[in-house]
Amino acid sequence: MALIWNRSITWDSEDWRERAACQDLDPDLFFPIGSTGPAADQIRNAKAICDTCEAKVPCLEFALASNQESGVWGGVTEDERRRLRRVRLAQRRHAS
Ligand code: SF4
Structure with a gap:
């Protein structure tokens, strides 16, 4: 997955939440317990929804910037x- 870290996006704005494909779905779908068995199916289903979501990039940026430790955010697991x-x-260390 080639996502670009872009701090210029207002990741802390609420705007992206209004475009979230998951806003009317059960949040539990995006917070599987574990990563195998039924949880693997849950992760696949959550990612499929994220792939259709207009807010995918800012959602992931928010999760990274706010250190979300669990759940699928922006189509990306913990x-x-x-x-x-x-x-x-590592990239930042090499760049400086
Ligand atoms: S990318 Fe996924 S978790 Fe993030 S707002 Fe969209 S549907 Fe929800």
Whole structure:
């Protein structure tokens, strides 16, 4: 997934929430317990919804910037966000 960290997006604005494809869905869908078995299906379903969402990028940026530790945000699970954070930190270290 090639997402660009863009601090110029107002990630703390509420605007993106109004465009969220999940706003009328059960929030539990986006917070699976674990990552195997039924949770894997839940994650797949959540990601499929995120893939249709206009707010996908600012949602992920919000989750990264506010250190959301659980759930699928912007189509990205907590484990994937941890990896993404590590990659971005390494990129920033190399850039400075
Ligand atoms: S990207 Fe996914 S979790 Fe984020 S607002 Fe859209 S549907 Fe909801």
